[in-house]
Amino acid sequence: MTDGSATSATDDATGPLPVSDARALVERVTENVGRVVVGKADVVEDALVVLLARGHLLLEDVPGVGKTVLARALAGSVDGAFSRVQFTPDLLPSDVTGTNVLDEAEGGFDFRSGPVFGNVVLGDEINRAPPKTQSALLEAMEEEQVTVDGETHALPDPFFVIATQNAVERDRVYDLPVAEVDRFAKKRTLGYPSVDEEVEVLGRVVGHHPVDEIEPVTDVAELRRARETTARVETAEPVRRYVARLAERTREEAALGASPRGAVSLLRCAQARAVLDGREYVVPDDVKREASSVLAHRIRADAGSELGGDAAARVVERALADVDPEDP
Known part of the structure; x- marks a missing residue:
C-alpha cells in the first residue's frame, strides 16, 4: 500500500x-x-x-x-x-x-x-x-x-x-x-x-443566473x-468481505435487503471516497461513510413499507453496528 x-x-x-x-x-x-x-x-x-x-x-x-x-x-x-x-x-x-x-x-x-x-x-x-x-x-x-x-x-x-x-x-x-x-x-x-x-x-x-456563466x-x-484511477483503487479481500457481510445483514434484517448490485455500488463508492482522501486503497471507514446513502434506498424494512425511509436507514445503522470489519 x-x-x-x-x-x-x-x-x-x-x-x-x-x-x-x-x-x-x-x-x-x-x-x-x-x-x-x-x-x-x-x-x-x-x-x-x-x-x-x-x-x-x-x-x-x-x-x-x-x-x-x-x-x-x-x-x-x-x-x-x-x-x-x-x-x-x-x-x-x-x-x-x-x-x-x-x-x-x-x-x-x-x-x-x-x-x-x-x-x-x-x-x-x-x-x-x-x-x-x-x-x-x-x-x-x-x-x-x-x-x-x-x-x-x-x-x-x-x-x-x-x-x-x-x-x-x-x-x-x-x-x-x-x-x-x-x-x-x-x-x-x-x-x-x-x-x-x-x-x-x-x-x-439578481440579474443573470450564475449557472449560465459557469x-x-x-x-x-x-x-x-x-474514473479509471478510481476503478484501480485497491480493495483488499477483508474489505470486500466486509461489504458482502453488511449486505447480507441487511437481507437478514429487512423484507428486502441490499442487492449484490448494491454491494458493488458500495465498494465502488468506497473506492471514490478513498480517492477523495488521497489514498490508493480502501479502508473500512470508507465503506462505513458511504453505506447509508448507497444502501438505504434499496431496502424495504418490512412487508408493508416503501423502499428507503427512516426504517431502512435504521436497518443499515444496525448492520454497521453489528458487523465488525475485523471479523473473518
Missing part, C-alpha cells in the same frame, strides 16, 4: 491520473459547483463520488431547491454535454432513447438519438412518467447503451444520470420499479437552505482518467 502521493499510472493522456491529480480534479469541480449551488457541499461531494464510481444519482426533494441547477453546474464544470428529459405521464420510451426515422432519399432508416445521449442527463421528475417509460433508462443506466429496433447504440462516455423525484404530490406520481431504484448508486436530498444561504442565493441570481475546470477526457 502507498500513501497515495504517487501512482504507477502511465503518463499516457488516456491512462489513469495519479491519485493526487484525481483528488485535485474533484476539489476543483466541487469549488466550481459551489459558486452556483450554495450550502450543499456534502451533496455536491456525493454527486462526484457517484460520478467517479461510474454510478447514477437519485435526488428526492420538493420543487425549487436546486436539483436542476446542480446537474447543469456539474455538466458545465466538466465541459460535458448536458441533456434534460422532462418526465410526464404522456412521455414515450422513444422520447427518451430516440427512434428510427425513414430517410426517403436514401430509402432506409436513420437513428435519431433521444435526450439520453448526453454526458450528464437530468431525468426531471422521473416518477411522473409511468413505469414503461421509466424503464427506458434501465438498459442505459446498467450497460451504457440503448437498443432500438434491435440495433444497439453506445452512449457517451462518461454517462451520468441525475434523476429527480417529486416528494410532494404523491397522488400524481408513479412508484419507481425496484429494478430502477437499484440502479442508482445513491439517493440524496438537497433540503431547504438556511436563511443566510437563501440570502446568498438571492444575491447571486466555466469548465476540467474536461471529459480528464474525467475519464479520474
